[in-house]
Amino acid sequence: MASTNSYEIAPVGVLGGGSFGSAISNLLAENQPVILLTRSQEVADSINTTRQNRGRVMHENVRATTDAAEVANQCRLIFPILPSAGFRETIKSLAPHLTPEHILIHGTKGVDIQLPAGDQLTADYKLNPKKVNTMSEVILQETIVRRVGCLAGPNLAAEILEGQPAATVVASHFDEVIKLGQKSLRTPRFQVYGSHDLTGVEIAGVLKNVIALAAGALSGLGFGENAKALLISRGMVEMIHVGTHLGGDIVAVLGLAGIGDLIATCSSSKSRNFTVGYRLAKGETLTAILADMEEVAEGLNTLRISRAMANYLGIRVPLTETIYDVIYGEKTVEEGLDYLMKFPFYVDIDRSMFRRV
Amino acid sequence: MATKVHNQDGWLYDPIYPDASTWPIVKLAHEREAFIKELVALSIENIKEQLGNNPANLKDELARTLYSERIRVSQTPWKADAPDEKEFWSKVKKDMVRINAGHENPHAFGHEDLVQRIVKRYAEEIAGVFDVNAYDFAKRFTTTLFSRLLNASQGKGMARLFETRHNLHDKIHLVGEIDHIRELAKRGTIIVVPTHFSNLDSMLIGWAIQSIGLPPVLYGAGLNLFGIKILAWFMNRLGAYKVDRRKKNMLYLETLKMYSELSLRRGCNGLFFPGGTRSRSGMLEKRLKLGLLGTALQAQRLNFENDGEEAKKIFVVPVTINYNFVLEAQSLIDQHLKISGQEQYYVENDDFSTSTKMIKFIYRFFTASSEIAVRFGTPMDLFGNRLDEEGRSFDPHGNEVDIKKYFFSNGEISKDLQRDAEYTRMLGEEIVKRYHREAVVFSSQVVAFAAFRIIKARYSKMDLYGLMRLPSEDLTIRPKQLMDAVGKLVERLREMYANGEIQLEKEVQEGSIANIVKKGVANLGIYHAKLPLMYNEDKDFQSQDIKVLFFYHNRLEGYGLHKFI
Numbered sequence A: 001m002a003s004t005n006s007y008e009i010a011p012v013g014v015l016g017g018g019s020f021g022s023a024i025s026n027l028l029a030e031n032q033p034v035i036l037l038t039r040s041q042e043v044a045d046s047i048n049t050t051r052q053n054r055g056r057v058m059h060e061n062v063r064a065t066t067d068a069a070e071v072a073n074q075c076r077l078i079f080p081i082l083p084s085a086g087f088r089e090t091i092k093s094l095a096p097h098l099t100p101e102h103i104l105i106h107g108t109k110g111v112d113i114q115l116p117a118g119d120q121l122t123a124d125y126k127l128n129p130k131k132v133n134t135m136s137e138v139i140l141q142e143t144i145v146r147r148v149g150c151l152a153g154p155n156l157a158a159e160i161l162e163g164q165p166a167a168t169v170v171a172s173h174f175d176e177v178i179k180l181g182q183k184s185l186r187t188p189r190f191q192v193y194g195s196h197d198l199t200g201v202e203i204a205g206v207l208k209n210v211i212a213l214a215a216g217a218l219s220g221l222g223f224g225e226n227a228k229a230l231l232i233s234r235g236m237v238e239m240i241h242v243g244t245h246l247g248g249d250i251v252a253v254l255g256l257a258g259i260g261d262l263i264a265t266c267s268s269s270k271s272r273n274f275t276v277g278y279r280l281a282k283g284e285t286l287t288a289i290l291a292d293m294e295e296v297a298e299g300l301n302t303l304r305i306s307r308a309m310a311n312y313l314g315i316r317v318p319l320t321e322t323i324y325d326v327i328y329g330e331k332t333v334e335e336g337l338d339y340l341m342k343f344p345f346y347v348d349i350d351r352s353m354f355r356r357v
Numbered sequence B: 001m002a003t004k005v006h007n008q009d010g011w012l013y014d015p016i017y018p019d020a021s022t023w024p025i026v027k028l029a030h031e032r033e034a035f036i037k038e039l040v041a042l043s044i045e046n047i048k049e050q051l052g053n054n055p056a057n058l059k060d061e062l063a064r065t066l067y068s069e070r071i072r073v074s075q076t077p078w079k080a081d082a083p084d085e086k087e088f089w090s091k092v093k094k095d096m097v098r099i100n101a102g103h104e105n106p107h108a109f110g111h112e113d114l115v116q117r118i119v120k121r122y123a124e125e126i127a128g129v130f131d132v133n134a135y136d137f138a139k140r141f142t143t144t145l146f147s148r149l150l151n152a153s154q155g156k157g158m159a160r161l162f163e164t165r166h167n168l169h170d171k172i173h174l175v176g177e178i179d180h181i182r183e184l185a186k187r188g189t190i191i192v193v194p195t196h197f198s199n200l201d202s203m204l205i206g207w208a209i210q211s212i213g214l215p216p217v218l219y220g221a222g223l224n225l226f227g228i229k230i231l232a233w234f235m236n237r238l239g240a241y242k243v244d245r246r247k248k249n250m251l252y253l254e255t256l257k258m259y260s261e262l263s264l265r266r267g268c269n270g271l272f273f274p275g276g277t278r279s280r281s282g283m284l285e286k287r288l289k290l291g292l293l294g295t296a297l298q299a300q301r302l303n304f305e306n307d308g309e310e311a312k313k314i315f316v317v318p319v320t321i322n323y324n325f326v327l328e329a330q331s332l333i334d335q336h337l338k339i340s341g342q343e344q345y346y347v348e349n350d351d352f353s354t355s356t357k358m359i360k361f362i363y364r365f366f367t368a369s370s371e372i373a374v375r376f377g378t379p380m381d382l383f384g385n386r387l388d389e390e391g392r393s394f395d396p397h398g399n400e401v402d403i404k405k406y407f408f409s410n411g412e413i414s415k416d417l418q419r420d421a422e423y424t425r426m427l428g429e430e431i432v433k434r435y436h437r438e439a440v441v442f443s444s445q446v447v448a449f450a451a452f453r454i455i456k457a458r459y460s461k462m463d464l465y466g467l468m469r470l471p472s473e474d475l476t477i478r479p480k481q482l483m484d485a486v487g488k489l490v491e492r493l494r495e496m497y498a499n500g501e502i503q504l505e506k507e508v509q510e511g512s513i514a515n516i517v518k519k520g521v522a523n524l525g526i527y528h529a530k531l532p533l534m535y536n537e538d539k540d541f542q543s544q545d546i547k548v549l550f551f552y553h554n555r556l557e558g559y560g561l562h563k564f565i
Helices: A002-008 A019-029 A041-050 A068-074 A084-097 A135-142 A157-161 A175-185 A198-220 A225-245 A256-265 A272-281 A286-291 A298-313 A318-327 A333-342 B024-030 B032-050 B055-075 B085-102 B111-126 B132-154 B157-162 B178-187 B201-211 B223-227 B229-237 B250-265 B291-310 B329-339 B355-368 B403-407 B417-438 B443-458 B464-468 B479-498 B506-510 B513-523 B546-554
Strands: A012-015 A034-037 A062-065 A077-080 A103-106 A147-152 A166-171 A190-195 B172-176 B189-194 B218-222 B240-243 B314-323 B372-376
Touching: A012 A019, A012 A068, A019 A034, A019 A062, A019 A077, A019 A157, A019 A175, A034 A068, A041 A062, A068 A084, A077 A084, A084 A135, A084 A298, A103 A135, A103 A175, A135 A147, A135 A198, A147 A175, A147 A198, A147 A256, A166 A175, A166 A198, A166 A256, A175 A190, A175 B417, A190 A198, A198 A225, A198 A256, A198 A272, A198 A298, A198 A318, A198 A333, A225 A256, A225 A298, A225 A318, A272 A286, A272 A298, A272 A318, A298 A318, A318 A333, B024 B032, B032 B055, B032 B111, B032 B250, B055 B085, B055 B111, B055 B250, B085 B111, B111 B240, B111 B250, B132 B201, B132 B229, B172 B178, B172 B201, B178 B189, B178 B314, B189 B201, B189 B291, B201 B218, B201 B314, B201 B372, B218 B223, B218 B250, B223 B229, B223 B240, B240 B250, B250 B291, B291 B314, B291 B403, B291 B417, B314 B417, B329 B464, B329 B546, B443 B479, B443 B506, B443 B513, B443 B546, B464 B546, B479 B506, B479 B513, B506 B513
Parallel strands: A012 A034, A012 A077, A034 A062, A077 A103, A103 A147, A166 A190, B172 B372, B189 B314, B218 B240
Antiparallel strands: A147 A166, B314 B372
């Protein structure tokens, strides 16, 4: 059929030319042409003329543009890979150009909140989980696109850009979306799994960033593997605790998007969230750290949201609480650690923790 | 704009198509034989496809069907069953044994003939026989019956039964986007999806649909109801098709779904109670039965595939039916508490099982009832998009949406059942959202919610079942406490109303708290022998039946209102 052929060479779109957006663009470019939407014309020009994107080399199949309409008109399959803070705005600007034929698979590990005007996410703010939206929910709210999915998993951009072997999971309610995601992304060095648990996978990817902050701090204090293993396993329990309230499923936590990503981000200085924790433990201030980071650490945003949600739900999340207090100045890293070591946990893990709410 | 005619019969609106011969449902009835033939052929094709076109699978499915049907015939026979059920299935069994013995090879002929026979029998049973004359008669009959009963209730009983002083429309309010829906009905196929609280709903919604001038709809009615002679006579001729909840085998379900899909494709307006059965808890439906709803998606896809630009669109109209009381409340809530939310096969209760009981039921309904509001909600396409008068779809930003493209892959319409199933699930979620938005809150529900919450808070350590066992003496509330709670509740409800999150009856919209409480208590479940809430001798409020109070309270669950009391 002619349409199959013409489809195979049809370009796919990527929104966002940050490190992960670039990595995914290069992966996709191995299978088809890619149109990458960047915010700045300068970056687009640089990619198109010299294949350079702020120190990253872009595949020759990647063409950059700053015109959202062009991406929507040329590509039926689009990967929004944007910081959560600007996600809704960018999707809104794209929305008028989208048709029901479009398929969106996002790669953003953050959530969106709609606060009443004037509200601030303070330490004692009570945030109703219903006000928290995953990125796929934002897409469904802002556009007429119904076929949505997400990408998650241990995908440190730097390693992908180097062509190291890795895997990801494409989650969607639609078989069609999973298959399309696999077809467009799979390369000899990149395996793509599928999952139907869209919310579960999104939530797992989001919550692990909080734990990554703490992992960085532990590492910055010079502690070893026992401490890290302790953190990761306790962190998982807390992820499940919070995640179920956001409509996630524990099964996703056991997959690539949960434990897989957790191990990668909690062990690597290539992770932004890890880096924030690490530098804090080394004595730098948050303001100083943020000032010289090129991209946002999603974990900080998620941390505030998780804390506020736990306030609303009246549940104890000692790890999240402590990380929050350390990062926002109530406790030093040492005090935080001390508090956690004394916190009366009686139960490591048992079934009652996994009750669906 | 529709012309509103407020004549003696109480019709509010002119019929859109006065000439019945143009109704798709009439055409369908004329071509019944050919239709059934097509239905059988397509159902079998579909069944075989789902079984991977593998004769061995077909044989297995056949065996399963035979097994479950023989159990049904012997264990749960109904009056509405065909008289030759037993013989039919014995014969099928005999033939099956013969075929299996003679031809071990499943590829040999035989099993398909049996499937053909079974599906044909199901098809004949499901399909109704619409009859214009009977429809006309029934239309007048229900209106007369409704308004006579209503008048009787206003006057001194039976003596007033033959007056028509009180107009039906004064008591049964038809509200919502009626003009819009009438316009849409001229351009496409309408699916009405009402909430379901009472057995009276079918009759009431049928009457409401006539009243706004729409041509009759096809609707699925429980086969058990066909055991009641009067009801069967009417339903058979009014566009009802039969749905048998006992038959859960694949052959039956596929035939039923194909019936719905085909009739929608022929342009017959349809009605589903997507909740499946009456809400046992009194809550607005949260989980919908998606089987029949899914046929709308398939029909829409096939319309686009076959008719291109000419394709008729299918429009969904969520409807809420709002009562001050539900006659069956007591037995419904009992069942709800027994099964406590778990999906189980439930035993048919008998509050509606004979003609006499039914008439008594209707009589009580009208004599005891105060107001009923039938709200026709904002219509939408199958993807939840907004529609204009012409039936064009629009996204939230005001851009027109070509919904055909939801079925596209690689630039053309493709068949993807898993995709259709997901769209159906999303449509179900949207309908649930709309139910909450379109529900009309009566003062009685406000009072019930406040009263139950006060009692629940008082015994906060008790679980639901403990509460339900409390004696009536422990269920008193000081007037001030109730007034305060109702006051806070009403404040929040009005806020929600202003945001378009819920609908309120006039009293709740603008009445004083004292009047809301007064009207609410006066109307709350007044039919019940034991009152859910009443004034006792000390002029306190007291509940004689907390279960029923709980039932009415549940109607306002799901809005997060408990935080405001």
